[in-house]
Structures are given as structure tokens and as C-alpha cells.
Amino acid sequence: MGTVRHAIAVWTFRNQVLAITVILLITAISAAGLPHVQIKTIFSDMLPTGHPYAETFRDHPNFGNPLTLSVMIKRTNGDIYNTDTLQKVWDMTRDIDLAPAVDHDQVLSITTSKARYAEATPYGINMRPLMDSTVPQTESDLDEFRARVERSPNARGFLVSEDGTATLVQATFIEHRLDFGETFAYVQDLVESARDENHEVHLAGEPALIGWVYEYQEQMLWIFGVTLLALFAALFLYMRNIAGVVTPAITGVISAIWGFGFAGWMGLAVDPLLLLVPLLLVARAFSHTVQYIERFYEILDVVGDKHKAGELSLRVMLGPGVLGIVTDALAILLIVLAPIPAMQRFAIFAGYWALILLPTSVLLAPLILTRLPTPRNLHVIVARDDSAGGVHQWMARMLSHVATLTTGTRARYTAIVLVLCGAVSIYFGAAIKVGNPVEGSALLWEDSEYNVAVRNINDNFPGVNTLELVLESKETGTLEKTARKADAVHTMLALQDIMERSDSPPRATLSFADYLAEGARLYNGGDPRWMPLDPNDRATQAAASAAMMGSGPKAFSHVIDMKQQNATVSLWYRDNRQETVDKALADARAAVEQVGKEHPNFTVRLGSGTIALQQAVNDTVKDHYWVIVVVLSLLMFVLSAIAFKSVLAGIILVSQVNMANFVIIAMLYAMDMGLDINSLLVAAMGIGVGIDYGIYLLARVCDEYENQGGDFEAIIREAVTTTGRAIAFTATIMLIGIMPWYFLSGLKFLADMGLLLGAVMVINMIMALFVLPVMVWFLKPRFVQRDDLLISEHLNLAELRPVQSEGGV
Template identity: 55%
Template sequence: MVQSFRFRFARWVMQHRGATAIVFALITAFFAAGLPKVELKTIFSDLLPKDDPFVQVFKDHPNFGNPLTVIVMVKRKDGTIYNVDTLAKVWKLTRDIDLIPGVDHDQIISIATEKARYAEATPLGIDMRPLMGDRVPTSEAEVADFRSRVDRSPNAHVFLVSNDSTATVINATFIEDRLDYGEAFERLQDLAAKARDEHTEIHIAGSPTLTGWVYHLQKQTFKIFGVTLAALILALALYMRNVVGVVTPIVTSAVAAIWGFGLTGWLKSPIEPLLMVVPLLLVARSFSHCVQFTERFYEIYWHVKDRRKAAEITMGVMMAPSILGIFTDIVGIFLIAVAPIPAMERFAIFCGFWCIWLIPTGVVLISLLLSALPAPKNVGRLTGKEGHSGVHEMFKNILGQIARLTHGGPAKVTTIVVAVISVASVYTALQIKIGNPVEGSNLLWHDSEYNTAVRMINSHFPGVDTLELILEAKDREDPLLRTSFEAKTVETALQLQLHMEQSEAPPRASLAFFDYMMEGNRLFSGGDPRWYPVDPTNRAVTAAATAVTIGTHLKNFSHVVDFRQKDSTVSFWYKDNKQETVDGALEAARAALEQIGVDHENFTVRLGSGTIALQHATNYVVERYHWGIIALLNLVIFLGTSFAYRSAVAGILLLFPVNLANFVLLSCMHLIGIGLDINSLMVCSIGVGVGIDYGIYLLSRICEEFHAHDGKWDKAIDASLTTTGKAIMFTASIMFVGIAPWYFLSALKFMADMGLLLTLTMLINMVLALIVLPLLVWLVKPSFVRRKDLLVGEGVDLSLFTESDDENGRVAMAGSVA
């Protein structure tokens, strides 16, 4: 009988094992040389969708509401901040923070900086002076004088000193290109530790601090990864109880990892630290494919009694289903790059190529190892030929019970149960919310130091999170045209403030350059509060602007107006960054712009920037691309599996349990309070690949067993579930054992949530693959199973390998193998 390409290739590899091993060694050495170049690094702008209009506004005006701002709150436990000791701490902290590498020296503000000013009317005009001057108050009289200055600075009393005067904040913005998150975090934590005492609390929030916590917890994360790998290896050892079953997955996965990380090193493409959970999942996926491969090797070795022959046959038998299964993983990861986020695009290339490397390592290298390592002595036990014991006996009994649910009379009841679960899951999954469901960050636990800091700052000040509406000049060239100092610009800013503050989702506070103008106008007009409003004329506005800026550098106002006075912003502070708050703020802003207008004679109002807008931009990517990515993944898998099984029915049968698993996963996320974000989108995409892997291996085995059992569907399902089903159950189980501890060990809630989601993904896909797929095969009885020319199948006539040495390479397709 004519050999298929798979078996000819397998025989060629076995005949040239030495040369093939040398090739693998050389390739591994090349990629290993790239490992020192691997860099774990967060690039903030690369975490933002590059096609989002809010991101474009942020990049055009980075000074306005820059999210790379650290907020340090100094709180007095037993009184107000108006004492020598606390003010000295604020003075020192401000200057020490200014010395941290990467800080924008023009964007640091506290009650101890020149940017915090108060206005005073003098015989010579309006005098704008720093609140604290060039030294710290050293006596009660000086402290009292300082307090009176703060009282004369309305903006300072809102944004820099709390209403109860027990707390003050230091805001420091970093320059992205110069920011080292790890170094900045360690310096800030060291300064905070030195400033804390029995009278003083220090709380630090802001995006750089959050990323710093991720960097800080990397060592713990790597330790947890070590625990996971140890658990996977221990589970393998307890299950396999032989050298080949333990060493093969370890070596194969390690080589694929070296190739994956090495390529990234050579490309000099930084890896986002938060996404390191996925490479560990790829190691687990490699283990999974190896277990499927090795289990099949045991069955074949039991018959042929020759490890080289068994490895050759196993490669030929498993090549197509293995490649097809890995192909679905590859597609699931590469499609993540559809989302226009640079960090995700780099991640897709990194992990996508890692998945590609699973094909040569998980098909060829594993076969070389199986042919070279000592033959296992407990194959009879592992295959059940000499009886089952321990975990093998348990799996066999469980799978026997599952098999009985999928055919015959019980299948009707199972069908009804699956239908009810399907309807309930789809309905519940569609209720899931997109975005951040908590105050602060969902990356860390509720009682973490960071989230506690966010709550403390939000409770004493207008908030950590802002929305910026930017008034951008149309004329970018004329240096004499100061659009920000025109009456129409000021009037529009005031209207925006009024509309937003009167909306259904009002901000806690707002700030524009006009607020400084009004204070200057009041003092210039004798100090009467009735003179706060500025006349709506260019002359009056220019006079008020000049009054507050004369004698000071314009960079002191760079948080509300640019240096050339062309662009300005209206900032709005909100109580938290929960998704409902974000949605309410943006809805109010759009309503205000609809009333006021976007396009004006000399300027355009652009929505928007700040943490509120940028958080929405990232979440909107999920809203735009989630179902699209899943649909594309379904399409590619449908085409691939339909081609492999030569039937569109096969594609539908495989995709139904996978998509049902996805809906069940989303339902579980909704019920336990996890929102849908870019990270969970990644898990959903990978989950589809995981489920399809299980389905492909099981359906291929059903095709084989159908012919081996003379066309009896129930016997084919029973045999498939107790063989390939056992490998599926084991791989899901060891991944559960390895990943589940994340939830209990990690200080990163993100990692704990990913562990929970990945665990749910594995278990849900395992259960539905073992129950729903055989059930559908029983109900549909697809005709493609009867065919003998399928591209994917696992059958082989082993007698040709045992009858004659002269015929030891001739493989007959037992029903389903082409």
C-alpha cells in the first residue's frame, strides 16, 4: 500500500536521527544566544490603541491630564498639616521626588513648589507669589501666615489641601522616554518609608506607581511560575511513573521556550511584564500536546515492542491532529494582533511564533526523544492492557460514566440539559460588563496598598482620575495669535464647566485657566467677590490673563495652558474610575459639546484626554474587537477543520462545544464580578484554541475507532473516551493543579484572576469536549466518519510493523487515515 507523506517523513526522520538532532541543537543554540537580549518592559503609550481618537488627543497634548503622573498624599493622623514638622516633610518630599530620574521638572506641583501660588493686590498691581516661598515655615507665626496664603488661593485649597486640612498632595509627572518604572517605584517607596511616622501617613497612587507594583511583584510572580512548573512535573511523574513520560514534555517544552524567548531577544522586542502569564500557559499547552503524543506512543509501543518503530509510527499517526491542534493555538494568538494595541501586536508575534515552534518540537523533537530514551516498563498499566490502578483507574471509571451519558437512552436527557445550559449561558454571557468594575485598579487586590491609596486620595481630594476637554487653536504658526487668551475661548471653557457640572454625572471639581483669570480680575478690581466674572471681551480677558501671569513663568500654568498660549484644557475630576463613572463622564461631555459646538472660528474643542478618556479607549477596543476576533477565529478554524475532515459538518461539530465553553466562561466571569477587558479577551481567544485541541484529538480518535468497531457508534465513542479522553482529562487536570494556586499565592489580583479564568477555561473545555462532542456525533452520525480518505485520523495497521522487518515502514490506513 502506498505510504502517505506523514509516514514517509516520519521514516526519513528516524533514518536520519543524528543529523536531525544536530539541526535541533544548532537552532536551539542560535536562539539561546538571543536570550540575554530579552527585555521585560512596559511602554505606556504601547498599551493604548493607536487608532483611537482619545489616544491621538493625548499624544497631541501630553501635558494636559498626563496619566504618567504620580500622586503622593501626605496625611496628618492627629491634626492638620499646618505644623512645622509636616510642612518640612512636604518640602523635603517635593524636592526628593523632583530628583527621581524621569520626572518632568516643569510638571511637579505641591504647596512647596513655585507653581502653587496665591494672588495679592498691592499698590503696584497684582502680585502672584509662591505659597511657601524659598524656605519652610519654622515657627507658629510663619505657619499661620502660610495657612492664610493657602486660604487666599482657592485652587490650592481644592486641589492641593484637603477640605479638613489634614492632607496635602504632591503631583509629579514623568517623561515616558526617561521613565524607569522599577527605579521610580523603589525611590518613591523609599521616600515614603522615611517620611512615615506615628503622626504621618503617606499614600502613593498614579499609573507609574501601579506599573511599579507590577515590576516589584515580578520576583513573586517568577516564584509562582516555579511552583506551577514543579506541580506540572510532579503531576507528570505521578501519572506516568517512567522516565520517558516525564523527560519528554520537559525537554520539548524547554526547547520551544528557548526558541520563543530567543526570537524575541533577537528582534529586540520588549515583552510586557503583565502578559508573562501567557508564556507559562504555552508551556502548559506544550505539556498537553506532549501527553497526547506520548499516550499514543505507549499504545503503539505495546504492540510493536520497539521504541524506534513506535516513535516512527506515532509521528506518522499524530502528525496531522497535532499540527491541526497547534494551528488553532497559533490562529487564536495571532488574531489578538487584530486589536490595534502595539503591546498586543508584539505579544502576538512573540507567543504566535512560540506556538509555531511547538510544531517541530511537538512532532519531530518529541519523536527523537521517544526513540532515544529508555523504553517505559509500565506501558501495560498505562494502556490498561495489564489492568488499571490509581489515577488511571479513577479516570477510566469517570470516563466510562461520561460515555454512558452521550449515547443510547441517556443521550436524550443529556441533550435537554446541554440545551438548557446553552440558553442560560448565552443569556448570562451577554450581560457581562466591559471595563473596570472597581475603584482603583483591578490588577491589585481591593485591600492592596495601591488601591487603599486611591481610595484615601479620592476621599480627601476631587479625585485621581480626570477628563480633559482641550481647546486647540487652528492657527499653529502665528506667534502673536494667543488663542487661549481670547474671549470666545474663555467663554467656551466656562460653558463647558457649567454644562458638565449641571449634568447627571457631574465632576467633583473642574479647573481651567479661566479660574486663575477670575481670581486676578477680582483682586485687580479691589478684591470684591462680585468682580470674579471677567467681561466677555478680548481686552478684558487679556488684561486678566496678563494680571495673573506677569512676573511668573508660563510653565507654572502648563497643566491648563500651553507655553505659546494657543491650546488650553478644561480638567474635570471624578470620584473614581469605575466603568459607570467613565461612561457617565463621557456621555456628559458629548452632550455638552453637542450644545456648545466643537468647531469654532479660531479653535476646536477636542474630546478628550486624561485617565478617564484613555481608560475608555482601551475598553472600547474590547467592545469593537471582541466578537470580531472570536468570529474570525471561528471562521479560520471552521475552514481548517472542514478541510482536514473533508466535511463542513466536522467544523460545525467541533466549534459548537468550543463556543458553548466560551459563553459558559463569560457567564462565570459575569457572575463572579470580573469585567471583560483586553486581558480576558486574550484568555477567550486562547480558550477557543484549547477547546478545539481537545475536540480534534477526540474526533480523530472517534473516526479511527468507528472503523475498528465495525461502524458501531456507541462502541467507537466508548473506546475514544477511555483512550484519548483519558489524555484530555489528564492534561486538563495537571493544568488545573499547576495554575489554580495562582489565585491563592499571588499579590497581583490580575494574575489570580488569570489563573482563575485559565483554570475555568481548561475545565469547561474539557467537560464540554468529553460530553457535548460525543453527544453531537451520536445525534448527527456524520457521514465523514465513515470515509477512509480523511486528512486527519489516528488509525494504523500495526500488524505491518510486526509481521516482517522488510515491511516495517509500510503503513496501511485503518479506515480513517490518509
């Protein structure tokens, strides 16, 4: 492999113009794809494929559709039964019906024809809209409207609050036509216009949540700009020369053009929430490039020739650079194992970006360095002169002290501390929650407008979180109206009864059967004793006909489909905290088991709605996170063992990176952050960061074996104070760059990810600088002595130093 590295380095520097031309050509082609980059959320792609809950939703999207907005209009000084408030509801309903991508059949409020009440007339049963074609104006009209609401089986509680001070306007949207940003801006403008001194207006629902994320896109880009400025400022203060700042900038920009250009050409949509990952990948380009810069300057300080230093640094760094970047890419690409289309698509995009750091950071960096001026502060950067001072010398001294803690008698005490930290991290990491730990959304701050809206709607209505138990007809393709048959209707009632009597009952339940009781009463002369439904098809069909008199299936589309074959039992819960979700689903499974899943004409399927869909994602994350970690660890072990030609090397590196991973998971637990679809990707990338640090440091240990005469204490000290300095610097500048996120971001998710990424960098740095050296000290592996490793060059700088003569060099 040394011959291969040598050949690649020689060819690259003999054909510099060709290499740079090829890179620039690929950059130009990639740049042409940038206008085609799509930054958007595709909701259905955020749901896992194959999970029974997600498949139930896909089969019956009209039941408990999460793409539903809820607007609550609340009177602050009285009830809603006044012309002013009802006019606001009327206007809001009709304005929302004009919103982009709205499903006109799924707009519901007390002012729509779908909200009805029943009355018996001399000519039969009449189902009439609660509100006529105009808003009530007189006191008598308002009293009549109030009476109608009282006679409506399900308007009170679901559309009008129990105290009569608030009402809901709901609208569902068609996904393939939905632009979350456009729709949210339109509806939010309606909400803000409707607010006044007498009315609170609140907006909630998945489209509003995603809309708020879109709303913060501009702020996110501004914060990312601040991050990049902070990174460049840290680079400048650290390097204090042109080459040290320009080289990482060029490699970072080119990698970004290649990455986003690939997404544009491939038509891969990038979710706004995951835009922080490209920023992290730019930082990874910085990290790999800084490793090259540090080694290039170190060799240049000895050989004095930029061309020779560039070729030698490429030879030395090619092995660890390739292995580090490949493991980085694997950490991301393996997320395709989680069957969530949005994550799989993003893993391909980000994995490709991670992989292209091979040409941009490994091959291009030394070519750039040889063409830029030699820094005047070269001797200061390599920190070989104790009198030089500055941050480089300070870091070298600090890391020298770190090295003393990992060798000699102190190493055993350091090892004890590390073992205890590892045990504590495993204990708390095992208790990590999967799912949402807060009421509302963890994406936004607790006092955000969205989370305040969710709490207010939950305080006045059953809530915005439903669990759907779907009765799916086995008679599809026929004219049979399964949802109107006695078995189906009584199964609905039984499910509602069981759930309402459970230890953790829902706040409300609703099914098609709830509308039939009033129909049965009116059908039988208005006697309340006829409200209980007879257990036979004839009586049930009659009650259904009475309930639907004067309307049609469209008015009941939230509980039955248009063909009246499939139906749902909707269960409302106050919040979507994981504890609530777990109890709701456990009770629902027990209820389905009690009534029976399979019936002659239908199957009871669990489930749909926000509760079930959230759990579908959580199950996928929980089932696949550790699979990804195990598979990634095995691949890292195999690749490391091959590169270092030692099983022990694989064990050392995988042990270090997995200890860091457990500490990171424990940090998530301490921060009360659930492991979810968003933090999964960041945590996986953290593993890639950790293995990078370990690879570079262990490769330097191998390189220093001959230079230090086999003295492991000297080997570790030299590796930690040189390569360790690049590790400490890249971790530090990332920490400096991302800390502003916490203080500047309106998205709690971005702030939390800033803290998490900061923890990832610091923890992986500490693990690399302590765990790996301690293991090397105690194990004293023999593979470091070999001169045929795929990863190490065993470069002896003393032999490369120009010979001094009396007349000069």
C-alpha cells in the same frame, strides 16, 4: 495526505541525527537571544492607535497625563499648618524632583513656585508663591501661610484638603526615560521614610500601579516555579517512568528557549503582566506531547518495537497535531487585529511560540521517546488490563462512564442539559462587563497598599481620575495665544458649568478660566463684582495678564500649553468604575455638543486623562473581541472542514469550542471580572485550547471507525477512554499547577487569571468529552468512514500485533 504523513514519518526516523541536530542548532541560536529579552511596560503602546481619545492624549500629553504620581501627606492629629508637616512636604517635593525620569516642570505642591496666590500692591498686582524660600517656622509665619492658601484660587481643594489635614505632592514623568521599576522603588522609599506616628503617606497614580506590578515580578517567577514543580510532580505520579516525564520537560524547555530567544532577537518587549502566557504555552507544549506519549505507548504495547511505534505514532498524530497547533497559533496571532501596539507585539511573540510547537512537540517528541528506556509499567499506562489498577485504570473506567452518557438513550438527556447550559451561558455571557469593575485597580487586591492609597486620596481630594476636554487651537504655528481669547475662556466656563449641573457631576473642575476671575478682580481694584469675566478679548486678555503677573505659562502648564494656544478643562471623578466612566463620557459628549465642537479659532476635543484613556482601551477590546472570535471561528471552520473533508466536521468543532467560549465568558461574569486588555489574550487562548481537544478527539473517532466495525457506541467509548484520558490528564495537571496562584499571589490579576485558566481547562475538557461525542452520536457523520482524510490514519492496531507461534513470536 496519508502518503505525505507516511513520507514525513519515514524521513524523520531515517534521518534522526539530522533532525535532532537541526533542532539543537536552532535552540543554540535562540538561546543567544535570551540576554536581549526585555521584560518591561511601554505605557503608550498600551493605548490603541486610531481611537480619538488616545490620539488626543498623544497630541497633548501634558493635559491629564496618566504618568503622574500623587503623594498625599496627611496629618493624623491636626492640620498641616505646622513646621513638622510642612517640612515633610518641602523635603518630599524636592526629593521627588530628583527622581529618575521626572519632568521638572511638572512637579507641583504647596511648596513649589507654581502654587501661587495673588495680591494687589500699590505698585500693581503681584503673583507670589504660596511658600517663600524656607519653611515657615514661627506661629505668625504659619498663620500667614494659611492665609495665603485661603487666598489662592485653586490651592484649597486641589493641593490642600478642605479640612486642612492633608496635602498633595504631584510629579509627572517623561515616558521615554521612565523605568517604572527604578522610579517606583525610589519614590516608594521616600514614602516609607516620610511615614511616622503623626503622618499617613499614600502613593497613587499609573507609575505607582505599574511599579507595584514590577515589585511582584520576583514573586511571580517564584509562583511560576511552584507551578512547574507541580506540573512535573503530576507528570511523575501519572507516568511513573523516565520517558513520560523527561519528554514533556525537554519539549517544554526547548519551546521556551525558542520563544524567548525570538523575542530577544526581535527586540520585542514582554509586559510583566503577560508573563503567565509563556507559562501557559509551556503547558500547551506539555499537552501536545502527552497526546503523543499516550498514543506512542498504546502502539508500543501492541507492536513491541520502539522505532516502529515512534514512526507509526508520528504518522497517526501528525495530522491532528499540526491542525491543533496551527489553530492554537491563529487564536493568538489574530489578536493583532486589535490596534493596541503592546498586544500586537505580544501576539507576534506568543503566536510564534505557539507555532514552534510543531517541530518541538510534533517532530521531536517521538524521536525522544524512541531513545529513552521502555517503561516497565507500559501495560498499566495503556489501561488495557482491568486488574492493573492505578490512576490510569481509574480514569479509563471514569471516562467509560462518561462515554455512556453521550451514547444510547442517555445521550438525549445529556443533550438537553448541554443545551440548557449553553443558553444560560449565552445569557450571562452577553452581560459581561468591559472595563474596570472596582475603585482603584483590579490588578491588585482591594486591601493592597495601592488601592488603599487611591481610596484615601479620593476621600480627601477630588481624586486621581480625570477627564480632559481639550481646546485645540487652529492657529498653531502662529504667535496667537488662543487660550487667552474670550471665546476660548468662556467656552471653558460653559463646559464647567454644564458638567457641574449634570446628573452625575464631577467632584471638581478646573480650567485656565478659573485663574482669570481672581485676576480680573485684582485688576479692577479688588472689587468682587469684577470677578465675572467680560465676553470680549480685551477684558479677557487683561485678566489673563493679571493672573500670570510675576509668573509664566510654566506655572499653568497643567491647564494651558507653553505657547498659550491649547487649553484643557479638567474634570475629577471619585473612581474609574465602568459605570462612572460611562456617565462621565456621556455627560461630556452632551456638553461638547451644547457649546459646539468647532469654533473659529479652536476645536473642542474629547478627551484625555485616565477616564478617556481607559475607555479608549475598553472600546477597542469591546469592538475587536467578537471580531477576533468570529474570524477565528471562520478560520477554524475552514481548516477543520479541509482537514476532515467535511463541512459537518467544521460545524461540530466550531460549535463545541464556541459553546466553551460562552461558558468561559459567563464565568468571567460570575467572578465579577471585566473583559479587558489582559483577559482578552487569555480568553482567546482558551479558544485555541478547546479546538485542540476537539481535533484530537474527533481524529480518534475517525481512526476507530474501522477498528470498531462502524459501531458508533464502541467508537465513542474507545475515543473517550483513550484520547479523552490524555485530555483529562492535561487539563487536570494544569488545574493542579495554577491553583496555588490564587492563594500565593499578591497580584489579584494573577490570582483571577489562575481561576480563569483553571476554568478554561476544565470547561474545554468537559465540552470536548460531552458536546463533541453527543454531536457525533446524533449526527453519525459519514466523513469518519473515509480513509483519505488529511487528519486521520485509520490505523488498525490489531493488524500490527505480532503473530504468536508455538515457539514464540
